[in-house]
Amino acid sequence: MKKFNIAIIGLGGQGIITMGTVMKNAALNSDLQDVSGSERRGGAQREGYVETFVKYIFYENAAEMNSPRKNMHSPMIESGGANALISLEPLETLRGIKYLNKNSIVIFNKTPYIPISVRMGKTKYPEISFIVSELQKVTKHIYYYDIDAISLEKFNSLTQKNIIALGILFAKADIPIERSAVESVLAEGKGAENNLKAFALGLNL
Amino acid sequence: MSKSNLFINGSEGDKAIVLGNEAIARGALEAGIGYASMYPGTPASEIIAVLDKNKKHVENLYTEFSLNEHISLHGAIGASWSGIRSLCAMKNVGLNVASEPAQFLAYTGVKAGLVLAIGSDPGAPSSSNEQDDRWYSLHNYMPIMEPSNIQEAKDFTKDAFDVSEEFSFGIVLMAPSRLCHNAGALRFGNIRDRKNIKGDFKKDPENYLNLFSLAVKNHAKYLERNELLKKYLIESKFNKTINDGSSKIGFISSGVIYAHLMEAFDILGVYDHKILKLGFSFPISNELIKRFFEGIEKVVIVEEAEGFLEFQIKKIAYETGFKGSIYGKEFFSRTGELTLDDVISGVSRFLEKPLPASFDFAVEKDKELSNKLPQRSGTFCIGCPHRATFYSILKAVGFSNTEEKERDVVIAGDIGCYTLGLLPPYNAMDFLTCMNAGLSIGQAISNFDKSKKVIALVGDSTFYHSGIPVLLNAVQNGANILYIILDNSWTAMTGHQKTPSTQKDIDGKPSANVLNLKDLIKSLGVSYVKSLDPNSVKRFSAQIKSALKEPGVKVLIAKRECVLQEIRRNKSMLKNEAKVAETGESLYEIQKSRCVKCNECFVELACPAIILKKDEDTGGDYYYIDPASCVKCGVCYEICPNSAIRKVEFDLKSEFKLKKGLSEVTV
Ligand code: SF4
Ligand code: SF4
Numbered sequence: 068m069k070k071f072n073i074a075i076i077g078l079g080g081q082g083i084i085t086m087g088t089v090m091k092n093a094a095l096n097s098d099l100q101d102v103s104g105s106e107r108r109g110g111a112q113r114e115g116y117v118e119t120f121v122k123y124i125f126y127e128n129a130a131e132m133n134s135p136r137k138n139m140h141s142p143m144i145e146s147g148g149a150n151a152l153i154s155l156e157p158l159e160t161l162r163g164i165k166y167l168n169k170n171s172i173v174i175f176n177k178t179p180y181i182p183i184s185v186r187m188g189k190t191k192y193p194e195i196s197f198i199v200s201e202l203q204k205v206t207k208h209i210y211y212y213d214i215d216a217i218s219l220e221k222f223n224s225l226t227q228k229n230i231i232a233l234g235i236l237f238a239k240a241d242i243p244i245e246r247s248a249v250e251s252v253l254a255e256g257k258g259a260e261n262n263l264k265a266f267a268l269g270l271n272l
Numbered sequence: 273m274s275k276s277n278l279f280i281n282g283s284e285g286d287k288a289i290v291l292g293n294e295a296i297a298r299g300a301l302e303a304g305i306g307y308a309s310m311y312p313g314t315p316a317s318e319i320i321a322v323l324d325k326n327k328k329h330v331e332n333l334y335t336e337f338s339l340n341e342h343i344s345l346h347g348a349i350g351a352s353w354s355g356i357r358s359l360c361a362m363k364n365v366g367l368n369v370a371s372e373p374a375q376f377l378a379y380t381g382v383k384a385g386l387v388l389a390i391g392s393d394p395g396a397p398s399s400s401n402e403q404d405d406r407w408y409s410l411h412n413y414m415p416i417m418e419p420s421n422i423q424e425a426k427d428f429t430k431d432a433f434d435v436s437e438e439f440s441f442g443i444v445l446m447a448p449s450r451l452c453h454n455a456g457a458l459r460f461g462n463i464r465d466r467k468n469i470k471g472d473f474k475k476d477p478e479n480y481l482n483l484f485s486l487a488v489k490n491h492a493k494y495l496e497r498n499e500l501l502k503k504y505l506i507e508s509k510f511n512k513t514i515n516d517g518s519s520k521i522g523f524i525s526s527g528v529i530y531a532h533l534m535e536a537f538d539i540l541g542v543y544d545h546k547i548l549k550l551g552f553s554f555p556i557s558n559e560l561i562k563r564f565f566e567g568i569e570k571v572v573i574v575e576e577a578e579g580f581l582e583f584q585i586k587k588i589a590y591e592t593g594f595k596g597s598i599y600g601k602e603f604f605s606r607t608g609e610l611t612l613d614d615v616i617s618g619v620s621r622f623l624e625k626p627l628p629a630s631f632d633f634a635v636e637k638d639k640e641l642s643n644k645l646p647q648r649s650g651t652f653c654i655g656c657p658h659r660a661t662f663y664s665i666l667k668a669v670g671f672s673n674t675e676e677k678e679r680d681v682v683i684a685g686d687i688g689c690y691t692l693g694l695l696p697p698y699n700a701m702d703f704l705t706c707m708n709a710g711l712s713i714g715q716a717i718s719n720f721d722k723s724k725k726v727i728a729l730v731g732d733s734t735f736y737h738s739g740i741p742v743l744l745n746a747v748q749n750g751a752n753i754l755y756i757i758l759d760n761s762w763t764a765m766t767g768h769q770k771t772p773s774t775q776k777d778i779d780g781k782p783s784a785n786v787l788n789l790k791d792l793i794k795s796l797g798v799s800y801v802k803s804l805d806p807n808s809v810k811r812f813s814a815q816i817k818s819a820l821k822e823p824g825v826k827v828l829i830a831k832r833e834c835v836l837q838e839i840r841r842n843k844s845m846l847k848n849e850a851k852v853a854e855t856g857e858s859l860y861e862i863q864k865s866r867c868v869k870c871n872e873c874f875v876e877l878a879c880p881a882i883i884l885k886k887d888e889d890t891g892g893d894y895y896y897i898d899p900a901s902c903v904k905c906g907v908c909y910e911i912c913p914n915s916a917i918r919k920v921e922f923d924l925k926s927e928f929k930l931k932k933g934l935s936e937v938t939v
Binding site for chain 2: 168189
């Protein structure tokens with residue numbers, strides 16, 4: 068049995084849940100494969116922490132798939148258990164640090180969304196350099212971009228930033244599912260044209 | 273789910289990504305339900321929402337967003353007695369409201385299968401407590417099924433209807449938020465033929481007229497049925513024992529925690545202990561447990577919350593004369609969500625098995641950082657009328673965040689999106705417990721502490737849920753209180769279900785039976801009632817001030833639709849974002865030269881569309897309205913004491929080209 072865990076985190080309204088759904092739908096082709104992962108959404112509110120897990124499970128054979136010791140999986144990712152982490156908000160990346168191990172790939176968006184506590188002057192927002200150096204203490208595989216700016220520049224809107232991030236994921240990490248499977252999920256969904264463009268854009272960053 | 277047509281048309285062989293909640297709904301559909309209802313509540317809302325959304329394509333399906341859980345469960349009972357399989361869903365605390373029908377259900381029994389799906393919320397990310405509803409079953413005798421994953425969520429729900437009919441109990445299907453909001457692959461089954469779903473109420477006075485000696489008789493009858501069910505559960509497919517190792521340690525678990533446990537074993541590389549998976553966590557058969565105890569010296573019960581399984585199993589151990597030891601809550605916390613991490617650590621401690629190095633390292637790193645990071649809490653959406661309401665209230669009572677004053681009015685909170693008003697920067701609630709506690713507790717406080725004015729808040733959906741008797745009580749007993757109803761026309765927090773206040777659906781269709789809230793309140797005997805737009809903050813604030821001076825019960829209705837729904841309805845506005853950018857549109861802008869950073873808009877109102885930017889020329893910061901997020905509610909424009917905010921013609925595209933958008937927001 069092989070597993071591949073992706074943690075996707077960010078804020079309400081950034082399209083985090085959609086990213087998880089796209090990645091999961093891209094994994095429906097094989098019989099010897101399972102996919103799950105829970106979402107934590109903050110009601111209808113904005114700007115709260117949101118996370119979604121994508122857990123791919125590949126069984127060696129049918130016997131393993133039918134074994135009760137092997138075929139039941141938690142909807143969560145354990146500490147140090149993520150093969151990849153995508154974060155659409157820099158500070159939140161540090162909240163996701165618990166999922167990382169020394170081989171994890173980290174992709175994060177460096178556009179900050181300032182929390183209320185910082186707005187009120189009660190705390191300070193960490194510098195990007197601090198965020199990166201903390202991450203580096205765990206893994207060397209860190210990639211960050213101003214994905215908000217890229218999305219605005221190319222699409223005149225922030226809507227595409229989550230799909231751009233998925234493109235980056237495929238470019239930087241060795242994802243055990245076909246890139247074309249993601250593309251066909253995007254092609255069937257809403258806003259297909261822009262999403263496919265955004266995915267390709269991410270692939271080439 | 274991406275292919276929503278599969279939800280209704282899928283059959284054996286089909287596979288799709290669905291939410292746990294959707295899997296429950298699909299299971300009910302496969303079982304041939306004709307009735308589905310709920311009062312919306314996170315994490316359970318999607319169970320009925322997905323059925324409601326699809327009902328026009330499903331023959332003979334009635335769905336209802338009931339006004340409260342008590343009504344909803346009664347509806348399901350009525351449907352069952354009419355021979356219709358029925359599904360009722362609610363969040364954990366909903367069962368407090370529906371506890372009365374739940375209490376009677378064992379006495380009267382069901383006709384067609386009835387399933388009550390409960391979304392529990394350990395860790396309380398969306399609730400005001402961590403209540404474990406399983407304890408109710410010790411006295412209402414509702415059997416409880418606990419699916420462990422998405423597939424079981426569907427399969428168990430489907431089977432639950434058969435068990436319900438066979439033993440004449442309503443079955444509780446327990447799903448914590450981790451399962452409700454788990455999204456993963458589901459293999460579909462076939463849907464029962466729906467043509468013959470037709471009601472036929474057959475009188476059954478012995479069971480349905482539940483009083484006097486009949487009630488006593490019914491009491492005995494359900495205890496008997498409970499014993500029959502226990503017997504059935506000894507060898508049913510729902511409870512599974514894994515016994516392929518030589519260890520003398522046995523683990524017992526259920527639901528999502530069982531899934532955590534199996535993964536924990538895999539992560540720790542432990543494969544030889546005996547395991548009992550309880551698909552039914554109530555009732556538990558003595559014989560089942562006795563058989564499991566055979567050859568075992570130590571039993572570990574792995575579960576969330578206060579130990580419902582442990583309570584029952586220790587009793588059974590005593591009754592069956594088990595000589596070994598039983599552990600549980602010594603290793604697994606009673607409070608908060610029991611996460612995969614917690615199960616891994618607990619099992620590792622019990623078995624004295626070392627944790628993987630990467631796990632330890634990550635846990636330490638997280639501990640080290642978590643205190644250093646700024647907290648983040650959710651807030652109102654941009655343009656949300658609740659933000660204006662809280663701003664107005666705080667201004668009316670002279671409270672300010674920038675000046676750190678004590679506020680001398682008591683503000684009673686209640687349940688809904690507006691509950692977020694208790695968070696910074698507003699800090700505008702003094703207590704918050706359950707639905708409609710605000711006015712009732714507030715009434716007593718105003719009675720006993722005459723030195724303080726009391727303002728009680730409530731949303732429209734919460735008011736209709738159970739607030740009418742509370743308001744009537746306040747009037748009848750001569751209370752002195754200001755009651756502000758934040759009427760945004762929707763049950764917004766749970767995904768925008770309609771309320772009696774909803775005027776227009778998001779497709780623009782007017783609702784039938786729209787209620788005139790003001791008239792309703794007048795009819796309850798309130799003479800001081802006014803309805804205002806909270807976004808006119810100055811007017812609203814002045815109104816609150818003068819209402820506070822009046823004696824008796826005063827009601828102000830803060831009437832403005834949820835901004836998300838308004839935007840959805842005016843979709844054209846969004847769809848044409850690109851066009852807007854090209855053609856330009858009037859927007860709100862802060863004039864750098866006039867803004868003195870008084871913080872009225874940035875901290876007091878705290879609209880998230882107002883952000884801090886770095887000034888390229890001076891190196892300082894300035895406040896800026898992000899045109900891509902501002903929804904032009906105009907509230908900041910109204911409140912700026914320095915007239916620094918103006919309406920301008922603004923060309924989005926050139927602005928972005930010029931400045932590369934938000935890239936240089938300072939931190
Ligand atoms: S209220 Fe006006 S002066 Fe005060 S910070 Fe906002 S824009 Fe500047
Ligand atoms: S007009 Fe002002 S308060 Fe309203 S959404 Fe825009 S920035 Fe926020």
